[in-house]
Amino acid sequence: MRRHPVREGRFRHRGAELVYDVHDVHDVHRDAGEGDAGEGPLAVYAHGGFASQAAEDRMGLFDWTPVLAAGRRLVRYDARAHGRSTGEPVDDDYTYPSLAGDLLALLDHLGARRPVDAMGASMGCGTVLHAAVRAPDRFSRLVLLIPPTAWTTRAAYASDNRRSAATIERAGVDAWLAARRAAPRPPVVADVPEVPPTPAGPVLPAVLRGLARSDLPSLPKIAALPHPTLILAWADDPGHPLSTARTLADTLLHADLHVARTRADIHAWGARIAEFLTRPGP
Known part of the structure; x- marks a missing residue:
C-alpha cells in the first residue's frame, strides 16, 4: 500500500490496548494537491x-489506494497481540468470536452510528463473519479476502496449530519458524517477502491454540446474512482452500467470487473492492 498520512488511535478493551490507523480520502487528494476532501463513509479492515x-504493507500484497480514492474513510487495526496491539497468553482471547468482539468494540470506540463496510483477510475474514452474525445491523457490505480453511477442512488445520504451539513451548519460536519456512508456499504468492510473526513469543502458543479452537460460523447462520459480499480468493493454498470461498459464495444471499491466479490478479483487488463498495445495492 502506498503510504499516506494517517492518524493513529488507541483504545483499551478486555485488558488489551488495540491500535488502529485512520486513512482518509483527503490523504489521497492532499498528495495530488487537491485540498482536503473531508471524511468519507467508514470501512474497517482486519488483517x-x-x-x-x-x-502486510511490507509484503506489498494489498493496495488500498483505490478504496481511499473511492471516498472511503479506511480504518485498519492491529489485532490483539499483533503488531502494536497488546495481548495476554490466554487461548480464548484469539478465537474468531473473541476477535469479533474486539472489532465490534472498535466500532463503538469510533462512534460508528451507521452500518460500516467490513473487510477481513484470513483470520480477519473469520473475525468479520462472526461480527456480522452477532450484529448484522452494524454492517453494510462485506469483503472476505482469502477465506481460511473451514468446516470439514478445519480439523487438520487445528491439529497442526496445536502441534505448532507445543513445538514453540518445547523447542522455542525458531524451531517453529524453521518448519514454516520449509513448507511450500502457494505459487501465486511465492515471491512475496516473508515477514516474522508479530505476536511475541510468549503469546504465540495462545494465538495458535485460539485459532485452533476457531471456525467460521455455521452455514445456516451465514445463509441468514443479508449483506452484499465480495469474496476474493487465490488458488492452490491449502490454508485458504477454494472450497471455503466457493461454499461461502454458494451460501450467502448476495455474493460475488473472484479467484486470483497471478500477482496481477491480486494487485487488481483494490480497484475491485472500490468498485464493489460504491456500486448500487442489490
Missing part, C-alpha cells in the same frame, strides 16, 4: 493471523 498493518 490475517500473525501479521499486522505494517507486516
Whole structure:
C-alpha cells in the first residue's frame, strides 16, 4: 500500500490496548494537491493471523489506494497481540468470536452510528463473519479476502496449530519458524517477502491454540446474512482452500467470487473492492 498520512488511535478493551490507523480520502487528494476532501463513509479492515498493518504493507500484497480514492474513510487495526496491539497468553482471547468482539468494540470506540463496510483477510475474514452474525445491523457490505480453511477442512488445520504451539513451548519460536519456512508456499504468492510473526513469543502458543479452537460460523447462520459480499480468493493454498470461498459464495444471499491466479490478479483487488463498495445495492 502506498503510504499516506494517517492518524493513529488507541483504545483499551478486555485488558488489551488495540491500535488502529485512520486513512482518509483527503490523504489521497492532499498528495495530488487537491485540498482536503473531508471524511468519507467508514470501512474497517482486519488483517490475517500473525501479521499486522505494517507486516502486510511490507509484503506489498494489498493496495488500498483505490478504496481511499473511492471516498472511503479506511480504518485498519492491529489485532490483539499483533503488531502494536497488546495481548495476554490466554487461548480464548484469539478465537474468531473473541476477535469479533474486539472489532465490534472498535466500532463503538469510533462512534460508528451507521452500518460500516467490513473487510477481513484470513483470520480477519473469520473475525468479520462472526461480527456480522452477532450484529448484522452494524454492517453494510462485506469483503472476505482469502477465506481460511473451514468446516470439514478445519480439523487438520487445528491439529497442526496445536502441534505448532507445543513445538514453540518445547523447542522455542525458531524451531517453529524453521518448519514454516520449509513448507511450500502457494505459487501465486511465492515471491512475496516473508515477514516474522508479530505476536511475541510468549503469546504465540495462545494465538495458535485460539485459532485452533476457531471456525467460521455455521452455514445456516451465514445463509441468514443479508449483506452484499465480495469474496476474493487465490488458488492452490491449502490454508485458504477454494472450497471455503466457493461454499461461502454458494451460501450467502448476495455474493460475488473472484479467484486470483497471478500477482496481477491480486494487485487488481483494490480497484475491485472500490468498485464493489460504491456500486448500487442489490
